[in-house]
Ligand SMILES: Nc1ncnc2c1ncn2[C@@H]1O[C@H](COP(=O)(O)OP(=O)(O)OP(=O)(O)O)[C@@H](O)[C@H]1O
């Protein structure tokens with residue numbers, strides 16, 4: 344694996360003493376890693392990888408550590424910040440908004456924070472309701488509910504128009520909470536800002552319940568989401584165990600990445616088969632899924648299949664994966680699978696009670712659990728420290744268990760997938776007992 348040196352952009356030289364300067368000075372003398380020059384290799388990453396001989400020292404990524412800086416770029420007294428949430432929902436969005444606002448107000452003394460409504464549409468005049476003023480009292484209780492108080496959207500907006508809005512409103516810092524598409528948008532906004540030679544920081548807090556954004560560690564809300572999906576799998580197990588020839592199909596989100604399916608299936612080890620987009624399989628044939636399923640039901644009396652929504656797409660006729668305009672869409676493999684199971688059990692003369700569970704939107708609309716809420720708070724704090732220090736065109740994340748700044752372009756270059764040869768998939772195989780190949 345060749346790992347890039349992750350160059351972080353900054354708006355310019357830090358000019359003001361940070362309100363947290365005293366704490367930073369204290370930390371610099373006690374730090375696990377030396378943060379004095381704001382650009383260091385993470386010590387434990389180097390020693391771990393180098394000691395294992397996995398990666399040559401010069402290929403270890405140099406993430407810039409997250410955290411407060413002694414000097415900052417923006418004057419808190421005059422700084423105006425904006426927050427926008429884009430893309431699909433994810434547990435913890437309100438937690439991130441809340442923590443951004445509290446950190447800005449309470450630790451930096453920034454008192455002007457605008458919440459743009461309905462995603463990037465809120466940055467295009469006339470496309471969304473007026474922005475709202477975000478204050479500590481407004482955000483105090485918002486994390487009790489799922490979703491986002493700001494609203495979200497997926498529409499397409501002119502980058503130049505969005506930057507015009509930032510300029511018109513005097514915004515110095517834009518926080519973008521969203522998925523890979525939103526981060527591409529954030530990078531495009533940064534490019535336009537740079538082209539106009541403006542000093543506006545763009546900092547992303549990556550969001551995806553699919554956990555498919557690379558280099559950031561686990562994404563916030565992911566744990567809450569798979570825990571919710573695991574409840575459906577547990578229910579599916581109970582239902583199928585109590586039925587004659589009980590088979591349950593639990594469809595979970597995951598268009599291109601099967602992380603939700605893997606983790607939710609591992610949670611209570613209630614699944615017999617996990618199907619993910621990264622691992623192809625056949626329905627027919629001696630080792631195909633249908634034969635394996637019949638075998639499992641004969642032996643155990645029931646079976647639970649956890650299906651990531653993007654799995655099995657290659658088994659659906661192309662015409663059912665294309666919309667009226669010719670665009671590729673997600674085909675209904677769950678429907679096809681259930682039809683094939685019904686036919687197969689009938690052909691085999693086996694009794695069947697087939698149940699379908701679709702936790703779908705439920706898993707992403709719930710509030711964050713305590714662990715995710717903590718994670719959201721810490722990510723938001725790191726995002727505020729980064730922005731106040733003038734970092735731009737970055738996202739915050741926790742690669743290798745260290746909060747860090749990662750250039751936006753690095754996280755949007757590729758998407759993270761379950762490695763079919765990796766230890767997560769091995770755990771799934773061990774837990775379910777399904778064969779490594781089903782062809
Ligand atoms: N290259 C780009 N330039 C400008 N805006 C973009 C770009 N790519 C995506 N966007 C905008 O980002 C917003 C969110 O994108 P998208 O719908 O892909 O969701 P997402 O952030 O990937 O979240 P999810 O993970 O839920 O899909 C949309 O408003 C979209 O127009």
Ligand SMILES: O=P(O)(O)OC[C@H]1O[C@](O)(CO)[C@@H](O)[C@@H]1O
Pocket residue numbers: 430431432522551552553596597598652707
């Ligand atoms: O229905 P929506 O909002 O377009 O979102 C569905 C998609 O969003 C995600 O939750 C996140 O990208 C996917 O797992 C899912 O396919």
